Amino acid sequence: MKRRTFVANMGLSMGGAALAGLSFEESVTAAQGTYGGIIKPLHRPPRVKRVIHLCMAGGPSHLETLDHKPKLRAMHGEAMPGSFTEGEQIAQLQGQALKCYAPQHAFSRHGQSGQELSAVLPHIGSIADELCIIRSMRTEQINHDPAHTFMNTGSGIPGRPSMGSWVLYGLGSETSNLPGYVVLTSVGGGQSQPIAARQWHSGFLPSRYQGVPFEASGDPVLYVGNPPVVTQPAQRDFVSAVNRLNAIGNESLQDPELDTRISQYEMAFRMQTSVPDLMDISSEPDHVLELYGLESLKGTRGGDGSFASNCLLARRLAEKGVRFIQLYHRGWDHHSDIKEGITFTAELVDRASAALVTDLKQRGMLEETLVIWGGEFGRTPMGQGTGRDHHIKAFSMWMAGGGIRAGTTLGATDELGYAAVQDVVHVHDLHATMLHLLGIDHKRLVYPFQGRDYRLTDVHGQLIHGLLA
Numbered sequence: 128m129k130r131r132t133f134v135a136n137m138g139l140s141m142g143g144a145a146l147a148g149l150s151f152e153e154s155v156t157a158a159q160g161t162y163g164g165i166i167k168p169l170h171r172p173p174r175v176k177r178v179i180h181l182c183m184a185g186g187p188s189h190l191e192t193l194d195h196k197p198k199l200r201a202m203h204g205e206a207m208p209g210s211f212t213e214g215e216q217i218a219q220l221q222g223q224a225l226k227c228y229a230p231q232h233a234f235s236r237h238g239q240s241g242q243e244l245s246a247v248l249p250h251i252g253s254i255a256d257e258l259c260i261i262r263s264m265r266t267e268q269i270n271h272d273p274a275h276t277f278m279n280t281g282s283g284i285p286g287r288p289s290m291g292s293w294v295l296y297g298l299g300s301e302t303s304n305l306p307g308y309v310v311l312t313s314v315g316g317g318q319s320q321p322i323a324a325r326q327w328h329s330g331f332l333p334s335r336y337q338g339v340p341f342e343a344s345g346d347p348v349l350y351v352g353n354p355p356v357v358t359q360p361a362q363r364d365f366v367s368a369v370n371r372l373n374a375i376g377n378e379s380l381q382d383p384e385l386d387t388r389i390s391q392y393e394m395a396f397r398m399q400t401s402v403p404d405l406m407d408i409s410s411e412p413d414h415v416l417e418l419y420g421l422e423s424l425k426g427t428r429g430g431d432g433s434f435a436s437n438c439l440l441a442r443r444l445a446e447k448g449v450r451f452i453q454l455y456h457r458g459w460d461h462h463s464d465i466k467e468g469i470t471f472t473a474e475l476v477d478r479a480s481a482a483l484v485t486d487l488k489q490r491g492m493l494e495e496t497l498v499i500w501g502g503e504f505g506r507t508p509m510g511q512g513t514g515r516d517h518h519i520k521a522f523s524m525w526m527a528g529g530g531i532r533a534g535t536t537l538g539a540t541d542e543l544g545y546a547a548v549q550d551v552v553h554v555h556d557l558h559a560t561m562l563h564l565l566g567i568d569h570k571r572l573v574y575p576f577q578g579r580d581y582r583l584t585d586v587h588g589q590l591i592h593g594l595l596a
Contacts, residue, residue, distance in 0.1 A: 169298075178294065180451075182454065184322055185457060186503055187506075194544055195245075204227065206226055211541070211546070227508060228509060235252070258525045259525065261501075262523050263550050264554070277503070281584055293583045295336045295451060300449070301450060305444070306338075308338040310327045315433075318461070331577075416439075419439050420482070438480065463511070465515055507545075530595060532596045535593075538551065538593075553587065556587075559589060
C-alpha cells in the first residue's frame with residue numbers, strides 16, 4: 128500500500144483507513160486487470176466450478192414441499208404440545224393459541240432412491256435421484272430481510288459481503304465479457320416480500336466483487352446499447368481514453384476502487400457485444416424450450432421475465448463462465464391460504480428447476496456445477512388461520528451437482544416438523560460445504576477489516592460430510 132493512498136484514506140475517516148488494509152496481491156491483481164481470485168493454488172481439488180442458487184424468497188413451507196409429517200396430519204386441529212413451543216421464538220403467533228395444522232398436500236416416493244416429495248413438486252420428484260434433500264436446516268433470523276441477509280452473508284447485520292462476492296473474491300471469474308456474479312429475479316404466487324440489493328452486495332470487499340442484477344426481460348442491462356450516433360470504434364476510443372486517465376491518476380494512489388472503475392469500464396464495453404448474444408435464445412432448440420416450459424418463446428430473442436426463462440438464462444450464463452448465479456423467485460410467503468398459494472407458486476418453479484438440472488446433466492455440466500434450491504427459513508407446524516408463520520428451527524433445501532451424494536435424504540425433524548433433531552445443518556455449515564466443493568477451505572478465505580480477519584462463516588461452520596459424495 129502506497130503511503131499516499133494511506134494518507135488519502137486517513138483523510139476520509141478511521142473507517143476509511145480500515146478499508147485501505149487490502150492485501151498487496153489483490154491490489155496487483157486488480158491493477159493488472161486479471162480475473163483470477165486470491166486463492167492460488169486452491170486449498171483442495173475442486174469438485175465444482177460454479178454455483179447456481181435458486182432462492183425461493185419468502186420462506187417455502189417444508190411441510191408442504193420436502194418434509195413429510197404424517198403425525199402432524201393426524202393431530203390436525205389439536206393443541207400443539209407445550210413441550211415443543213414453550214419459551215420459543217415465534218414471529219406472529221406469539222401469545223396465540225397454537226394448534227397443529229395438517230400438511231395440505233400428499234407426499235409420494237420418487238425414483239430408485241425412493242425419496243419423498245410433495246405432490247406440488249412432480250417435476251422435481253422426477254429428478255429425485257440427482258438430489259440430496261436436507262431436512263434439518265436451521266437459521267437464526269425469523270423475519271424476511273434479516274433472514275435473507277443471514278442466508279446470503281452469514282450475518283444478520285447488513286454490510287457484510289454476500290456469499291457470491293466471497294466466491295468471486297476467492298476464485299475470480301472464468302469470463303472477461305460478463306460479470307462473474309449475476310442476479311435474476313422473478314415473482315408470482317403469493318406475498319412478494321421485497322429483496323434488497325444488499326443481498327448481493329460486496330460489503331467491505333472491493334466493489335468489483337458485487338453481484339450484478341440483470342433485467343429478466345427486455346435489455347438485461349440498461350443502456351447496454353449505444354445511441355445511433357455513437358459507433359463502436361468511437362466508444363472504444365472513449366473508454367480507452369478514460370481508462371488511461373484513471374490509470375495515470377492511480378499510478379501513485381493504487382486505489383482498488385479506481386482499479387474497479389477501470390475494469391468495469393472495460394467490462395461494460397465488452398458487454399455491449401456479449402449481452403445481446405447471451406439473451407438471444409432464438410438459437411435454442413425447440414426441445415430445450417419445451418423442457419423448461421417455454422414453448423411460447425419459440426422464435427423470440429429474449430426472456431419473458433418468468434422463473435423458467437431465468438433458469439434457461441442461468442444455464443447460458445454458466446456456459447459462458449459466470450461463477451455465481453442467483454435466481455430469486457418472490458412468492459413463497461404464505462401466511463394464509465397455503466394450500467392454494469403453494470400450489471400456484473410451486474407450479475411456477477417446479478418444472479424449470481428440474482429442467483435446469485436435467486439440461487446441465489445432458490450437456491455434461493452438472494458434474495461441475497453446484498445447484499442449491501431453498502428459502503431463507505421454514506414454516507410453523509402450527510396454523511396461522513389457513514397459512515403458516517415464519518420458523519427458524521427447521522426447514523428444507525435440496526442440492527444437486529458435482530460432489531453431492533445424489534439420491535439421498537440428510538437429516539430429520541421431529542415428528543411434527545417443529546425442530547431439526549438429526550444431522551442438524553446450520554446456514555454456516557451450508558456455506559462451509561459450498562466453499563469446500565469449490566476447492567476453498569472456509570477458514571482460510573479471509574479479509575482484513577476493522578482490525579480483524581473476517582470470513583463468510585465468521586467463527587462457525589462445519590463440513591456437511593453426509594452430503595458429500
